[in-house]
Amino acid sequence: MTVRAGIVVTGTEVLSGKISDRNGPWLAERLFEMGIDLAHITICGDRREDMEAQLRFLADEGVQLIVTSGGLGPTADDLTGEVVADFQGRPLELDSDMEAKIGRILEPLMKRFQHLDRDAVLEANRKQALVPRGATPIDPAGTAPGLVVPPAEGREGPTIVVMPGPPRELQAMWPVAVETDAFQAAVAGRPTYEERMLRLFGIPESEIAETLRVAEREMGSLDGLEITTCLRRGEVELSARFEPPAEATWDELERLVAERHQHALYSRDGTGVDAQVADLLAGHWVATAESCTGGLLAARLTERPGSSAYFAGGVVSYSNEAKSELLGVDSSLIERHGAVSKEVAEAMADGALARFEADLAVAITGVAGPGGGTEAKPVGYVCWCVKGTNGECIVRDTVLPGDRVEIRDRSTTVAMHLLRRVLVGEKAPL
């Protein structure tokens, strides 16, 4: 049996394009993993009629589950709780346990902002403790509780899961909502799927498309596998969802991909390069030297908790003086080869090794644009060096596509992959 769902993203700031929605895509992936068939995502502003119209539309389309995000704050334009309660025919009632919980959450905030009107804050937040009769409240990760709201007794229609707008809160509260009886009842009877993901780096998406055509030809068919490929941050992700009997077909496809893309395939279990590098860095002491990426690589290496165990530090040597003064790059080397050159990248890595007493260093220098490009070194031209104290050394350069933001981001991705190759001892070309 197929279970169909819809997502309603609310918020005038999302509808108006002021902030881009992260909840729709995140929820879409969660529903997909659960074997729920997402039919529609709709986005509306903080307007009662529009929100009602979207709920009505999705109910008429026959979905069994609707997930809403946003509109749970304390202000008057936060309407979702009210609209959903009306839509499901369940009157709002004050949940005094929840009111007390929210009060405890707000206590430290009110201490910090002593000039706040205490009663006004509690009054505004009382609204957040209103729960439709018979609905299941979900404890807040911020200050706004979530809700799982089935239709009123005797009514037909979708169960509505009401989540707050801030992605961190929504993501923390979602698993709790999924575990509720009301949620499980709404999605009962859906098929069980297996999920797999391969990650590849260093080949265009069209190569994977070609491999899939070859697979269909050689294996007869890929029936039973729901395959998607996706280009993300310069990597190709090949994902499949399938019911358990198709597992052998998947295994065969995976073998074929591994055979055809031996060097590009770096992950068979879906783990990304960041996680792999973090694991591989155990016992190492790594430093960075960055120019065009301006600190993004250091920031990426320290994104994970516990990174202080292996990350010594980094230098953002944006100016030539900084390259010389902080990393000891010979200024005549810069004069001879230019600040963006393989030679300077290597000297930067040498400097980082020495200054941080590290055993591994990664250096990046490049032209992020939009200005500063030349015919020989156009915008997007970037040089990397990964060097270790045990004689490891990779130096690479290439021209990356995209705008300033993309070039900077892609440069850190290439750096992560070069670092990974050094750490696993791969000698293959990137």
Next chain:
Amino acid sequence: MTVRAGIVVTGTEVLSGKISDRNGPWLAERLFEMGIDLAHITICGDRREDMEAQLRFLADEGVQLIVTSGGLGPTADDLTGEVVADFQGRPLELDSDMEAKIGRILEPLMKRFQHLDRDAVLEANRKQALVPRGATPIDPAGTAPGLVVPPAEGREGPTIVVMPGPPRELQAMWPVAVETDAFQAAVAGRPTYEERMLRLFGIPESEIAETLRVAEREMGSLDGLEITTCLRRGEVELSARFEPPAEATWDELERLVAERHQHALYSRDGTGVDAQVADLLAGHWVATAESCTGGLLAARLTERPGSSAYFAGGVVSYSNEAKSELLGVDSSLIERHGAVSKEVAEAMADGALARFEADLAVAITGVAGPGGGTEAKPVGYVCWCVKGTNGECIVRDTVLPGDRVEIRDRSTTVAMHLLRRVLVGEKAPL
């Protein structure tokens, strides 16, 4: 008269969350600027029934304009032209001028990829030259033409603007579509709006909500102003859209906000702190010293083209050794006060000033978590110092809410605001 619109974003890869939609937000901003009231954005996969259902929904909601993106390619799952033609009751007909144009666009492509089957390509692309009878075709920016499709003669309903999915193509073709008679007829009689935005830092959203309540009480009403508040990256944005006669109401509201939130209100024209700091840094030479933010502040300061004119460089001194070795922070100071302390923040700023020969330095040290917190210095405790060679010096500490990602990001926002205050010579507390 209000003109209402809807946007239909098509594409299974967008619906599934694999790629994030950039067309909805972009079109939303264009419609808003034109004074067209966007009511709904809907996203569906490449499924005929779902696309039809969304068009039907929007038509039933009474919108006068629908803009679709995606589904105009040559392959079988590109359905938009067909679905829209059916929906508007206008049969598809081959536009031979358009066919010739597409042929000329494909010519160089076919020369480059000699192995392509010429007839197959032309056949596939003939599909893209099909135009609903009486619709206005829009010349392609890639290979797919757009369409402006009014309802068939004698029918009621919205005019549908059909645009390709690739953002670059859509953005190039949109102005042409807007200029067509069919588009202008559909949106005739819309009002002209003014737009304003205030940005505030250092107060919770609930304070603004309270100010809006006070404004309503004191000013009688805020009728005529369409107000939204939005919390973004730790700042509060207060936006309003209004027809020209309501300008005086806005001015009064702005005065009230400025009076009540004198120190928090930092932008009356919508410019963000990054843009303001970039302007203010002209003629300066700034350096950073970061611990918990791991390079994010340097990355943020170098996000803009031209930042090399004022950004000298930065040190990510993640380890204590790096703080001492690269920034000259006295190790006894670290022992006495701890690496996360106002004293060490100031010493890091001193070090950055000296090492980069800068005239301004920003230092951050804190506990980003999830581990490493103590009772005295819990997760989220962060210290900043902004120091200049002309005696400017601000040192601050606070406990930031959120998880590791948010604490790191928020820390850079606070740093940007402290830097701004030093640059404009404000002495007020943050």
